[in-house]
Amino acid sequence: MARSTTLPAPTDDTSDIYSHVSSLLDKTEVGKRPVRLLGISLSQLVNTEVGNQLPLLLEERRPKKKRELNAALDSISEKFGDKGVLPGTLLTK
Numbered sequence: 001m002a003r004s005t006t007l008p009a010p011t012d013d014t015s016d017i018y019s020h021v022s023s024l025l026d027k028t029e030v031g032k033r034p035v036r037l038l039g040i041s042l043s044q045l046v047n048t049e050v051g052n053q054l055p056l057l058l059e060e061r062r063p064k065k066k067r068e069l070n071a072a073l074d075s076i077s078e079k080f081g082d083k084g085v086l087p088g089t090l091l092t093k
Contacts, residue, residue, distance in 0.1 A: 003027055003028060005020055005023075007020060010046050013070055014070075014073075017042070018087075
């Protein structure tokens with residue numbers, strides 16, 4: 001049984017994507033019965049090199065600190081690979 005959602009605005013924030021995916025999982029029977037396949041896909045991707053449409057209002061939708069955090073995480077991933085920084089829930093002993 002498939003579930004899907006479309007975000008109201010483009011995002012490159014992994015925590016935002018994770019939050020939406022988690023809310024979709026709550027609408028399934030994952031954890032209540034065996035699951036054969038679980039997949040996540042993203043579509044309608046945008047090239048950020050081209051530029052984005054300016055917001056209607058002058059203030060950014062996302063706080064500056066959050067943008068800086070995401071830029072730092074991207075930099076660490078480029079230097080050390082995908083496992084350079086992981087959410088605490090993905091760490092194993």
